[in-house]
Amino acid sequence: MKWRNRGKPFAIVVTILLLLFILFPFFVMLSTMLKSGQDVYTSPPFWFPKKVMWTNFIKVWTEYDLLGYFNSSLIIAIGATIFNTLLSVPAAYAVSRLRFPGRKTILYMFLVIQMFSPVIVVISLFKIIARIHLLDSYWSLIITDTVFTLAFTTWMMNGYFKSIPIEIEEAALIDGCTRVQTITKIMLPIAVPGLVTTMIYTFIYAWNEFLFALSFIQSKPKMPLTIGLYNFVGRWSTQWQYLTMSAFLALLPVLLLFYVIEKRLVAGLAGGAVKE
Amino acid sequence: MSSQAVVIKKSKLLNEEARLAYILLAPAVIVLVAFMFYPIIYVFLMSFFDTDKLGRLRSFAAFKNYKVLFQTKDFWTITGRSILWTVIGVTTKTLFGLIIALLLNIEYRGRKFARMLFIIPWASAVPISAMLWQWVYNPEFGLLNFTLQATGIWKNPPIWLGQPISAFFACMWVDIWIGIPFMSLVFLAGMQAIPNELYESAYIDGVNSFQKFFYITLPGITELIMIATLLSSLWTFNDFNVIYILTKGGPGGATDILITSVYKNGFEWLKFNIASVMAVVTFLILAIVSIVYAKIYFGRERK
Structure with a gap:
């Protein structure tokens, strides 16, 4: 939409004000993460640290077990990403390319179960995880994160496979490729952008997951970032300079990854009405 | 043959x-x-059994748990609050989303950068955002109340998470804040798909900006608004993290919605039978909305 020049400066001013408003907590984060403990607990508070504490950046690794939390999050997120890919890609290929009785039902099922809330099943999942002796293990989260992203990633990959012209595959089949070969040698290389999207999606989901980790993980060395940071808070005096510094470091990787998939994610969710 | x-x-x-x-x-x-x-x-x-403190099934109870739950006043308060929570949340997200999408649809230098910045609340981890907000809301050392007072916008801001009503709106706002970027991005993409000729001919006809919005932009994205609000209502209804981290449903249960109540009944009060009845109710509500979403989604795919 082209605005006449009169409206444009006004719109830009509104945009800037809105951004200041929306990004407020992140300004607070940036302000707090470089303060000293004394500055943090001064009332009334102030925006700019009296003395910039660059050492906070080091202290979160040495005095708090941030490295351990990062390590756990990474293991869980990578594990979930691998399993999710191994399960979702073949399933997506089947529903997008093969004809079989029950195809519609399965497709419908994948769409509907994306919406299920983990909270509904967390009670019974807890019992199942306990019965297979996986409480307080990385596996408990790798499995649940895989399961709760599976419907969406299968759905996304299904859309991706469908957008690849079927002629390419038919040509390969006529040339004597087997089905499996056409999948691994033809379809997957073309579908790399879709694959990257679903993998990043799963990774971010697992990295940010809170509820299952809260319910299944008890021992400190196995805690992922979300739970590790959550345990910072709520103690008698939270050292917010370290918490905000850790939050900043924990957010950075997922923020960057999110920008890679953001457009395809919106398109996938909004149902093809939106162009990438 | x-x-x-x-x-x-x-x-x-x-x-x-x-x-x-x-x-x-x-x-x-x-x-x-x-x-x-x-x-x-x-x-x-x-949900049809009596359970012990470990969640083991004890004896068949038929609809007893349902009766018990449906007779407690709290259950209806919480259900009502969940609906209020979802309605306020989705409406506000939609309005903000429309405004931001309109702003981002204007061409100027730095627009891409503004778009990137607007995405941040969605791109961030919800639990971590909620923890940041907890610090922002801190009545004594938090920068929100300080800024409100210093700029004179609000001389006597509430102790956000300490009082029932303000706590509800404080949680509500964090949920809204997380949900705005998705709305903005979907609407923006929809607006950019509207052919430019429509606006050009409207310009020739001397149509003003409001008319353009109501006669061209809004009708052009109606279907998208439907899909986005449906999705958003599922997410909003399901928002466990924000409430649990900010208030755990407190003070005095003032911010409990169904989803946090399920968790607390199960994992904190060990009333597994009641928790599962609530989970079943929640499941049924979600299932209905999901099926509507799926119907619309498939409907538009066929076109």
Whole structure:
């Protein structure tokens, strides 16, 4: 939409004000993460640290077990990403390319179960995880994160496979490729952008997951970032300079990854009405 | 004779194709059955039993748990609050989303950068954002109340998370804040798909900006608004993290919605039967909305 020049400066001013408003907590984060403990607990508070504490950046690794939390999050997120890919890609290929009785039902099922809330099943999942002796293990989260992203990633990959012209595959089949070969040698290389999207999606989901980790993980060395940071808070005096510094470091990787998939994610969710 | 042979060959091919499909689908379906469908069935089962503190089934109770729950006043308060929470949340997200999408649809230098900045609340981890907001809301040392007072916007800001009503709106706002970027991005993409000629001919006809918005932009994205609000209402209704981290449903249960109540009944008060009844109710509400979403989604795919 082209605005006449009169409206444009006004719109830009509104945009800037809105951004200041929306990004407020992140300004607070940036302000707090470089303060000293004394500055943090001064009332009334102030925006700019009296003395910039660059050492906070080091202290979160040495005095708090941030490295351990990062390590756990990474293991869980990578594990979930691998399993999710191994399960979702073949399933997506089947529903997008093969004809079989029950195809519609399965497709419908994948769409509907994306919406299920983990909270509904967390009670019974807890019992199942306990019965297979996986409480307080990385596996408990790798499995649940895989399961709760599976419907969406299968759905996304299904859309991706469908957008690849079927002629390419038919040509390969006529040339004597087997089905499996056409999948691994033809379809997957073309579908790399879709694959990257679903993998990043799963990774971010697992990295940010809170509820299952809260319910299944008890021992400190196995805690992922979300739970590790959550345990910072709520103690008698939270050292917010370290918490905000850790939050900043924990957010950075997922923020960057999110920008890679953001457009395809919106398109996938909004149902093809939106162009990438 | 020959046509029959073709039919046989074709059906055999189909079988082969179907067999491959089932093999490829099997791992995903087995995992979903074991860790999603079975737990849901188990929750349904639990809701019809008396349970002990470890969540073990004790004796069949038929609809007793349902009766108990439906007779408690709290349950209806919480259900009502969940609906209020969802309605306020989705409406506000939609309005903000429309405004931001309109602003980002104007061409100027730095627009891409502004777009990137607007995405941040969605791109951030919800639990971590909630923890940041907890610090922002801090009545004594938090920068929100300080800024409100210093700029004179609000001389006497509330102790946000300490009082029932302000706590509800404080949680509400964090949920809204997280949900705005998705709305903005979807609407923006929809607006950019509207052909420019429509605006150009409107310009020639001397149409003003409001008319353009109501006669061209809004009708152009109606369907998208439907899909986005449906999705958003599912997410909003499901928002466990924000409330649990900010207030744990407090003070005095003033911020409990169904989803946090399910968790607390189960994991904190060990009333597994009541928790599962609530989970079943929640499940049914979500299932209805999901099916509507799926219907619309498939409807538009066919077009």
